[in-house]
Amino acid sequence: MQLMSGNEAIARGAWEAGATIGVAYPGTPSTETMESFATYEGVYAEWCTNEKVAVEVGIGASAAGARVLSTMKHVGVNVAADPLFTAAYTGVNGGYVILAADDPGMYSSQNEQDSHFYALSAHIPMLDPADAAEALSFTRDAYGLSEQFDVPFMIRSTVRVSHTKTPVEVQEPIGYEPKEYVKDAPKWVMMPAYAKPRRKVQLDRIAALEAWAEECPYNRVEMKGADIGVICCGAVYQHVVDALPDASVFKLGLTWPLPRKALADFAESVEQVFVVEEGSDYLTSLVSAQGIQLSEFPCTLPRDGELSPGLIKYAFGQAVPEHIDVPNDVPRRPPALCPGCPHRLVFKELSKIRAIVTGDIGCYTLGALPPLAAMDTCVDMGASVSMSHGFELALANREHKPVVAVIGDSTFGHSGLSSLITTVYNKGAGTVCILDNRTTAMTGRQGNPFNGVTLQNRESRELDLVGVVKALGVENVSLVDPHDAEAVREALKTATTTQADELSVIVFKAPCVLLHRQRKPHYFVNADCRSCGVCATLGCPAISKDAETGLASIDPALCIGCGQCAQYCKFSAIEQVADTSTNGGAR
Amino acid sequence: MNAAKTILLCGVGGQGTILAADLLARAALAAGYQVKVSEIHGMAQRGGAVTTVVRYGDQVNTMVADVGETDCIVSFETTEALRNISFLKTGGYLLVADETIKPLPVACGKASMPAKAKAKLAEANAVLIPAHDLAVKAGNAKCENVAILGALESQLGFGADLWTEVISGRVPPKTVEANCKAFELGLEFANAE
Numbered sequence: 001m002q003l004m005s006g007n008e009a010i011a012r013g014a015w016e017a018g019a020t021i022g023v024a025y026p027g028t029p030s031t032e033t034m035e036s037f038a039t040y041e042g043v044y045a046e047w048c049t050n051e052k053v054a055v056e057v058g059i060g061a062s063a064a065g066a067r068v069l070s071t072m073k074h075v076g077v078n079v080a081a082d083p084l085f086t087a088a089y090t091g092v093n094g095g096y097v098i099l100a101a102d103d104p105g106m107y108s109s110q111n112e113q114d115s116h117f118y119a120l121s122a123h124i125p126m127l128d129p130a131d132a133a134e135a136l137s138f139t140r141d142a143y144g145l146s147e148q149f150d151v152p153f154m155i156r157s158t159v160r161v162s163h164t165k166t167p168v169e170v171q172e173p174i175g176y177e178p179k180e181y182v183k184d185a186p187k188w189v190m191m192p193a194y195a196k197p198r199r200k201v202q203l204d205r206i207a208a209l210e211a212w213a214e215e216c217p218y219n220r221v222e223m224k225g226a227d228i229g230v231i232c233c234g235a236v237y238q239h240v241v242d243a244l245p246d247a248s249v250f251k252l253g254l255t256w257p258l259p260r261k262a263l264a265d266f267a268e269s270v271e272q273v274f275v276v277e278e279g280s281d282y283l284t285s286l287v288s289a290q291g292i293q294l295s296e297f298p299c300t301l302p303r304d305g306e307l308s309p310g311l312i313k314y315a316f317g318q319a320v321p322e323h324i325d326v327p328n329d330v331p332r333r334p335p336a337l338c339p340g341c342p343h344r345l346v347f348k349e350l351s352k353i354r355a356i357v358t359g360d361i362g363c364y365t366l367g368a369l370p371p372l373a374a375m376d377t378c379v380d381m382g383a384s385v386s387m388s389h390g391f392e393l394a395l396a397n398r399e400h401k402p403v404v405a406v407i408g409d410s411t412f413g414h415s416g417l418s419s420l421i422t423t424v425y426n427k428g429a430g431t432v433c434i435l436d437n438r439t440t441a442m443t444g445r446q447g448n449p450f451n452g453v454t455l456q457n458r459e460s461r462e463l464d465l466v467g468v469v470k471a472l473g474v475e476n477v478s479l480v481d482p483h484d485a486e487a488v489r490e491a492l493k494t495a496t497t498t499q500a501d502e503l504s505v506i507v508f509k510a511p512c513v514l515l516h517r518q519r520k521p522h523y524f525v526n527a528d529c530r531s532c533g534v535c536a537t538l539g540c541p542a543i544s545k546d547a548e549t550g551l552a553s554i555d556p557a558l559c560i561g562c563g564q565c566a567q568y569c570k571f572s573a574i575e576q577v578a579d580t581s582t583n584g585g586a587r
Numbered sequence: 588m589n590a591a592k593t594i595l596l597c598g599v600g601g602q603g604t605i606l607a608a609d610l611l612a613r614a615a616l617a618a619g620y621q622v623k624v625s626e627i628h629g630m631a632q633r634g635g636a637v638t639t640v641v642r643y644g645d646q647v648n649t650m651v652a653d654v655g656e657t658d659c660i661v662s663f664e665t666t667e668a669l670r671n672i673s674f675l676k677t678g679g680y681l682l683v684a685d686e687t688i689k690p691l692p693v694a695c696g697k698a699s700m701p702a703k704a705k706a707k708l709a710e711a712n713a714v715l716i717p718a719h720d721l722a723v724k725a726g727n728a729k730c731e732n733v734a735i736l737g738a739l740e741s742q743l744g745f746g747a748d749l750w751t752e753v754i755s756g757r758v759p760p761k762t763v764e765a766n767c768k769a770f771e772l773g774l775e776f777a778n779a780e
Contacts, residue, residue, distance in 0.1 A: 001626065003616060160650055163627065164623055165612065165623065166621075166623050167616065238648040239651070241648040242648045242649045309651075309656075310653030321655030321656055323672075323675065324673060325673060327591070327707060329699075330666060331690050331692055331698040331701070333635055333670075333691070336635070371697060381749050430672060520706050536694070541691055543695070544689055544695070545694065546696035547696065
């Protein structure tokens with residue numbers, strides 16, 4: 001027995017099943033799955049520019065006969081949806097398994113969509129493990145099933161499966177022999193002439209899957225009392241068992257297609273039947289649609305966020321146990337840009353010029369929070385660039401503040417590039433800031449095409465960001481050191497004033513402080529501080545302002561000596577110490 | 588069959604709650620229990636509030652903690668102890684490192700610290716542990732989290748030998764001695780309380 005997270009277990013299950021190729025784009029809570037898979041012997045794993053590319057690489061590798069793993073977060077499935085829907089027509093050659101990791105409660109996502117709906121609408125069977133042990137065995141089995149039914153299989157997890165460690169039993173790999181590739185245009189060329197017959201193949205497959213769903217080992221009934229029956233899946237199953245120890249439970253391990261007859265039989269065997277699910281009404285609507293009369297919860301079960309045993313108990317009328325209330329004056333503790341973060345001054349200067357800032361997905365989304373508060377929008381990967389184009393179009397004939405898009409290097413590679421091409425092609429205006437911190441920072445510092453680091457440290461090449469932008473035909477392109485406040489200010493000023501009617505791109509290039517973790521002698525506030533508070537508006541975790549005197553101070557244990565703040569002090573009150581001997585230890 | 592125990596560890600990103608949770612889970616596993624450890628990654632790592640839940644027992648189902656049903660809260664910071672205090676069940680164990688870290692909104696003057704934080708913790712019968720001092724006494728200030736685990740052991744009863752083995756097998760070899768000492772000092776402190 002060893003403790004493994006759901007993500008590690010999925011990687012292990014894929015390896016045990018003989019998967020040798022892994023293709024993905026990082027995204028919480030899915031990221032460690034591919035990182036873990038990459039460490040197994042005999043495995044090739046890579047980061048792709050985005051999830052659509054990853055799934056296409058995956059379909060290619062499957063067609064050529066290998067067993068393949070792709071992993072992504074729930075919103076990544078949106079990006080991958082195009083190839084996914086048609087992969088359910090072509091089917092597979094080598095087994096193909098795709099992880100969709102959902103984030104109910106939105107711990108690190110922009111929405112809490114339920115990936116079940118993709119399984120339903122793309123007609124791709126979906127397995128829903130409830131812990132790491134199931135994550136491993138379901139994934140291992142999914143490869144054989146993918147080949148048996150000639151279709152990719154999806155594994156759906158949530159943050160409480162992906163990031164919960166539970167004991168698992170491991171096995172040795174099965175010794176899979178890759179399949180031969182044989183040209184078969186009617187199966188793989190999805191133009192109407194061939195896609196129409198494949199649609200019929202798909203319908204036959206759906207019927208076969210529906211029949212199999214009735215007796216597959218992934219669904220199980222735990223009969224207890226005859227009063228209450230609960231239908232559930234995934235981590236929610238674990239909550240239900242704790243919340244309602246006397247209830248009978250239909251635990252779905254296969255969440256598409258659903259076992260209609262088995263569910264109807266279960267509903268017949270209990271007085272009242274409930275569906276308990278989080279984040280959406282996927283199961284509720286499907287179960288109701290087959291004529292099963294679901295009972296109303298005595299009290300409300302939340303529709304948003306994560307469930308817990310407590311929330312389920314309250315829905316069944318139990319009282320919240322006695323507890324101490326959280327004092328209402330506990331201040332929030334949001335995450336913040338790190339001390340020394342190269343993004344900080346860009347947001348500080350954007351906030352000073354009161355720009356309309358279209359933001360994007362990454363650490364730099366934290367620039368939206370006070371005190372920087374320098375972001376107007378954040379929707380999805382790449383949207384900063386295309387939304388700024390939209391803002392410019394709508395504001396073209398009106399006096400308006402400068403419109404500035406802010407996007408990271410990895411996100412630019414993911415889908416910002418195609419947005420920028422659209423702006424260039426249509427002669428759009430505005431300013432695009434590419435915050436090139438040399439890594440995919442938010443998900444844990446993965447490689448990307450613009451830093452040339454690959455998942456298994458294979459030799460690569462670093463794409464020239466400035467060169468790529470120039471090659472698109474953008475004339476105003478500059479490369480700026482984001483730690484230099486004056487240079488940041490000038491670059492933004494030029495782009496938003498003299499070049500206001502044209503498109504300009506500024507590449508702010510400096511490595512994420514977590515990459516090399518270098519510390520310089522720290523800074524301190526001397527007696528010249530006039531309590532003006534400007535340094536505290538940078539939102540650096542190392543800087544604080546005394547609540548009464550307003551005097552600033554710098555925590556030597558947190559300061560890494562970047563010197564950003566000193567550039568904003570008009571009174572020369574922020575100084576660097578001569579050496580690091582007084583620096584606090586790294587935590 | 589005994590009901591599973593729920594331990595909620597909380598603190599500020601970077602304080603070492605995840606390592607502490609990992610050690611605790613290994614110890615429970617070594618003691619022959621089923622274990623689940625639920626971590627929240629992502630945004631929380633950038634200096635935000637973090638929580639990790641460890642549940643162990645003969646049979647463990649859910650991996651999350653609920654209001655008024657948590658056996659032990661182990662907080663690495665005083666404000667975070669207050670933020671999570673509603674999870675504690677009546678008569679539960681509230682262990683808090685005597686350390687306060689200002690959240691960014693407070694540091695930059697946009698919010699203020701909670702009033703009478705320590706008095707409120709005392710009202711909830713919190714055990715305030717000088718984890719930093721104990722770690723320094725043990726020879727390494729970074730062993731704070733293990734000193735806290737030592738104090739928590741007073742509620743668990745896994746046995747000091749089991750912990751020594753778990754700690755020795757997990758921490759960097761050079762720090763084994765200091766970590767084991769910190770554990771011992773933490774346990775002594777809790778037993779004397």
